[in-house]
Amino acid sequence: MNLGEYSDSALFILSLKPMSGYELSRKLKWDGSMVSGGTIRPLLKSLEYHGFIRYEMRGRAKVYHLTSKGEKYVSNLRLFRENIRERMLAVSMGRDLLFPDVLASIEDTTILNEAIDKMAAVIIRQVKVAFVLRKAGNTEAIDRMISNLNDVIKEILSAEKPKIKQ
Missing domain, CATH: 1.10.10.10 (Winged helix-like DNA-binding domain superfamily/Winged helix DNA-binding domain)
Structure with missing residues (x-):
């Protein structure tokens, strides 16, 4: 649909x-x-x-x-968006304190927003796949997907070490 x-x-x-x-x-x-x-x-x-x-x-x-x-959909959409916002801030602040540093700079906040715009569709697609897998009871595939994504991120960070804060 x-x-x-x-x-x-x-x-x-x-x-x-x-x-x-x-x-x-x-x-x-x-x-x-x-x-x-x-x-x-x-x-x-x-x-x-x-x-x-x-x-x-x-x-x-x-x-x-x-x-x-429609009312239920909008209500759930608001909850979904709030959950994403809260989880992103909680994860970023709990691990590396990247966002507090970034949000102190207008230029960095602009770059962060551009990065979010570029990644949003990919992230939502991953969430949709994880939802379908979880609904089907296939948590192993979700774990494999997360592991693969983390491997790609580690590879990128190690290649770009001088440029990207870890």
Whole structure:
């Protein structure tokens, strides 16, 4: 079930208040520009088809709002994002105190945010794979995946030792 790149944002915005597709498209900005009707209409139809939203007619406008499934999804999404944020800070601060040093510098914080942007999709993919493996009871594959990732990181750190703090 691929609902597209705007789905989470659209659901989050609709969790704040019901609105028309036009109003949602104005709030769903990407790179500073409004999302087009050619993007928003299929997105809304898909979210409706999958049971996350429904609409009511108000005059000639369709006003969209979350269903209970959509509300649960947004609630769980908020918890998921908070968990990721807390875990990343806890791990970084508990092991090497990298983030406190980085966050003291605007330039380093910018570089950190760029690194997070580059790695986010890969990390989420790894989490999805780990979830599927865990749900199937295959914890050995998860352990193997973690071991392989740690081996790659050690290899990179040893090759880049003068440049990267360990």
